[in-house]
Amino acid sequence: MLTYESDAGLEGGIPDGVVFPQTTADVAQFVAWANQNHIPLVARGAGTGTTGGAVAHQGGLIVEFSHMNRILELDEEERIAFVEPGVVKLCLG
Numbered sequence: 001m002l003t004y005e006s007d008a009g010l011e012g013g014i015p016d017g018v019v020f021p022q023t024t025a026d027v028a029q030f031v032a033w034a035n036q037n038h039i040p041l042v043a044r045g046a047g048t049g050t051t052g053g054a055v056a057h058q059g060g061l062i063v064e065f066s067h068m069n070r071i072l073e074l075d076e077e078e079r080i081a082f083v084e085p086g087v088v089k090l091c092l093g
């Protein structure tokens with residue numbers, strides 16, 4: 001859990017657990033289960049945010065999106081990409 005106790009900011013908080021969804025259906029299942037059991041969820045991408053947004057300050061589960069990193073559709077002409085939430089973008093220059 002220590003790996004997920006902070007993002008790139010100063011805030012800290014140890015989660016009760018971390019889940020790694022692979023599909024949209026997995027996410028829906030976690031959300032429904034957490035809602036039923038009154039367990040807070042915190043979404044996490046790469047954890048590079050500097051405001052503590054991806055930190056479970058009061059416990060609960062981190063939903064870590066690194067395994068959902070597929071580019072679903074790329075329309076080069078319209079310059080639109082449909083991606084899963086764990087896709088990392090890199091802007092140079």
Ligand SMILES: Cc1cc2nc3c(=O)[nH]c(=O)nc-3n(C[C@H](O)[C@H](O)[C@H](O)COP(=O)(O)OP(=O)(O)OC[C@H]3O[C@@H](n4cnc5c(N)ncnc54)[C@H](O)[C@@H]3O)c2cc1C
Pocket residue numbers: 007008042043044045046047048049050052053054065085
């Ligand atoms: C050295 C450094 C330099 C930086 N430079 C810049 C810069 O030049 N410009 C800039 O804009 N930013 C910059 N940042 C900030 C950082 O890169 C951005 O905040 C980054 O885009 C966050 O992405 P992440 O995937 O790491 O999000 P995380 O830190 O994991 O999460 C950020 C927030 O988004 C929420 N979240 C994450 N995934 C989801 C999801 N799938 N659904 C719903 N909510 C979600 C989290 O709960 C959290 O509140 C910098 C950070 C560092 C450490």
